[in-house]
Amino acid sequence: MTIQSMSKMPSVGFAAGMWRVIKSIALLRESWVGMIGAFLVLFWILVAVFAPLITQFDPNASIQPYARPGTLSASGSIFWLGTDHLGRDILSRIVWGSRTVLFYAPLATLSAYTVGILMGLMAGYRGGLVDDILSRISDIILSFPVLVLYIIVIATIGASGFNIVIAITFASSPGIMRIVRGLVLDLRNRDYVAAALTRGESDWRIMLYEILPNARGPLIVDACLRLGYVIITIGVLGFLGLGLPPPDPDWGGMVNETRQMAIVFPYMTLFPCISISSLILGFNLLADGLREISLRD
């Protein structure tokens, strides 16, 4: 029998894991909303990966100011989306800017999740004083308007890519902690946790191995949504001048630099705005799709 012979095979952990991931992505086909989201996100990932192949100009080079979209450059290439007031090619800046967003946004989300999950696990599983302290800390952070928090943090530690990650981690991990804590409060009363306790497992093993994997469903959906917010945040920080220091391309910064000229040269602000919106929309639709699939069956 084939099944019997299969059982003799050694454990196939990694391959089986990858196969499961592929299968769950294939499930997404059944939600057209999710498919559109996945398509948008995939589009920007490809753009970021193949940036050097797509662009024909140095994103920071001043070539020809105020060129309208479609203008032929001196080198013979076309400024498809025009140039800005400093003569930089907008398409190249958007394409290279996508690398910034797609590097810092997931990094910030991951960092916020790591901190939030650890806090939430501790608060939910240990309970008592640990819970009280962690919950009050998060209440205090959450009581500030988010924007004020960003300004305070970045003004204190300075504007840079990694400081943006720190600011976002600081401001969003309390929210994640709340979600994780709620899930843990439910999951810790399951019999499999009691079974782990009765065989003397350590607290950390129970939290990370017995509880956390079972909270992943809602967390993945939330992570997708939060990734969208983080992209907005990075855009807003760029717009406020708290983002990446110039001249490196940054979508929010591009909008900020050209907004006073938006009436005369709308394309300078419009295209970076569209880029931001489409990526956020992509992540939000993807989250919707994932939720739809997880609710089914």
Added chain:
Amino acid sequence: MTDTDEPVLVCKDLCISYYTRAGEIPAVVDFSLTVRPGETIGIVGESGCGKSTVAMAIMQHMGANGGIKSGSITFKGRDLTRLNEEELRSIRGSEISMIYQEPFASLNPSLKISTQLMEVPLAHENISKAEARERSVQILRDVKIADPERVMNSYPHQLSGGQQQRAVIAMGLLSKPSLLLLDEPTTALDVTVEAGIVNLIADISEKFNTSQIYISHNLGLILETCDRVFVMYSGEIVEEGTIKSLFNSPRHPYTHGLFSCIPLITTDKNAAPLKPIRGQLPLPFERPLGCYFGPRCDHFLQGVCDQAHFQMKTVGGEPDHRVRCLRYEEIDYKQVVSNTETKVSPEIGKRVLDVDGMKKYYEVKDSSLAALISGKSVRYVKANEKLNFTAHESETVAIVGESGCGKSTFAKVLMGLETGTGGEIRHNGKEISHIKVRDRSTEQIRSLQMVFQNPFDTLNPSHSIGGQISRVIRQFGVETDKKKVFDLVMTLLDTVKLPRDFYFRKPRQLSGGQKQRIGIARAFAGNPSIVIADEPVSALDVSVAAAVTELLMDIQREHKTTLLFISHDLSVVRYLSDRIVVMYLGHILERGTTAEVFAPPYHPYTEALLSAVPIADPDIIKRRIVLKGDLPSAMNPPKGCPFCTRCHRRIGDICDLELPSEQLVKDRHVIKCHIPVDVLSRIEPVIRKPGESDLNHA
């Protein structure tokens, strides 16, 4: 009730399907049923056989993806499948009422009982509020609620489970329905409360002349409430008949199998082992050709049973008894029965567990101002009060009691999840009740393991079966070498009779019974000396439960393990245990060997518990004892004997004021009661068979 009466409900050739992404799922096939006025019909079957679907179809409440494919449901001459929403609304709740399993879920928690009851006549009849109130109080009195005015002014959470279910039944009866559907109305209740509700249900048809359809998985309950019974298997009726003819001579192999799966209170594990039905219920799209039961049937005949689907046949001589089996006349069950094997009881070894005056109190802090002023800011819930008992090697000790009696608390202290407040628990002579599980040695942890109640919760859904069992083996240091661990997991899978490729499966790919087997494998991985089984089969279907129970017994026999079996079901307990500990509100009221506990002298509570057990044997004569009231709260237990508030043998004020001391009846048989032992000895037994003067002494 005469034959000329027009039937209340006729279901004819009903086929019901659910439509899902995977396609059409035929849930119920070819279902016919007639309910005459004042009659109680029982529908019995295991989960997934379509009993609830039938009830939902009669209510015409199928949800978005269900539909009646063919057939008709005629209620008092009107075809329900053809009525529109408006007409259905006037029938539902007034002419047909339904009572669900969870009383708490059927009552709106934010409305008073009075509002919810009065709503029924106000919605369906044109009467005044005062009149509606009067009728509501009357109906509460009819369902034997002691204090109807207080209940009227209560919110659902202020009532106990039994009172809630009575209120729900009252609500169902308020509109004087012609048909009452009861879907497992007592499954969520304790046995002694259940006994009261079952009594009430049995009286309804007489009192209100209401026809009833009683859906249950418990043949014993069906026997006590119904006139006729329908046995369902995999979406179709396999056998129907009057209680008398079906219980006395079941014709279908499945019905027969069901009876052999139930531990009867008159047998035990060594004299008559349970005979589980092999295999599993087929999924609707995996049903075989011909007889759906074919693959699990011992009397399956190739070329006969696997041909075209066949109809019900009337059993000769019994007009109401019909069966869906081609070979029912040929099968001789008597011959099969005589082949039962008997098992030898294992030798009881040395003493391994000593519970000596163990106490567990929980502190409850009351931070209200009144409590602070009076200085009583800390109160205690006495979950366990001076427990004394012992257990030996290879012995099965059952801990019996209703919810809230403290049996799970005891398990927690024993496992080291909580620490005891006083007294001692000695395991092989070593005190363990004050040592948390983390501070115990691997050896101690390994030798004390647990099988959990809920099969859907006992395994971590995120990890593979193999991973979870291997973890236990490595954690206990039984084996460390990867290859050897793998081999040991394979051996364990063999032991619990599961295929080896389950190693790679995730828990969601397993059925409830299979999960429970893995739970058993996990508990026995470290070769423990004591295993606590907390209602391990109560969530499983009878045929599966029988197999799991047998498995547990076999492994125990082989490993000489001491099994502490926590349960509320006395028939299972009688079947498998050597000794019984009866608990009530944290106290042990009686303890002794199984034979001693099941025969007089009984503690009055044991007597009531025995009487509450539904027995699926029409020959047995049972004395009915229905306890009044509900379990008192553990926060505020009675001062004297814990059982005094409900006891039917109360002898006077001494019961209310003084905690009775333990009376030694015989060596290790102890009763905690004020009534002298020789008085208790003269009580006539609760259960007996006709022709035998005293079954339990036989």
